[in-house]
Amino acid sequence: MRFIPREEKFFDLFEELAAKIEEGGLVFMDMLEHYDQAEPRIARIKEIEHEADVITHKTYEKMHRTFLTPFDREDIHALLNNMDTVMDIIEACAIRMPLYRIKEPAQELKELARILNKAITKVKEVVYALRDRKNAPMILAACVEINTAENEGDIVLRRAVSRLFEQEKDVVELIKWKEIFERIEEATDVCEDVSNIVEGIVLKNA
Secondary structure, three states, rough: OEEOOOOHHHHHHHHHHHHHHHHHHHHHHHHHHHOOHHHHHHHHHHHHHHHHHHHHHHHHHHHHHHOOOOOOOHHOOOOOHHHHHHHHHHHHHHHHHHHHOOOOHHHHHHHHHHHHHHHHHHHHHHHHOEEEHHHHHHHHHHHHHHHHHHHHHHHHHHHHHHHHHOOOOHHHHHHHHHHHHHHHHHHHHHHHHHHHHHHHHHHOOO
């Protein structure tokens, strides 16, 4: 039994956007692991961000043209906006690293990126599961895992910022790194926002 037996195209677009975000997160992690070859990976991240924007705007347009939507319009808008924001943050971080003359990714950044990608994978799972009401228990369990990932990100961020203030003597370097750490953790926060929206959709349509 489906949540709403109409307008399957919406679910196609949600899934397409979730897949783009997952791809962007993976390319960002790959960029950190091969930072000496970051330029083509940053270029790909920019392309993915643009592709995600196109999907988002296409879905907004469809929502405004459709009389019966799969679930409440405000939920669709919030879901799209937050998913797109995750990709925006990834792109912003990728661009800033060479702009800020970052020589080598810090280990905490790699850890934050790993946690973010774990959250994104779960976001993709819950978005793909939205088509069927029978997936509600799995969706709710995955939302808990996203919340757990966000808590892990908070812990790593606090540790990273604490290390910066203890060890970094160059104030400019400290400011640059603090911003990058906080932005990546913010993306995990937004994944938690997505999980809260999806959880609300599931409970309202149960």
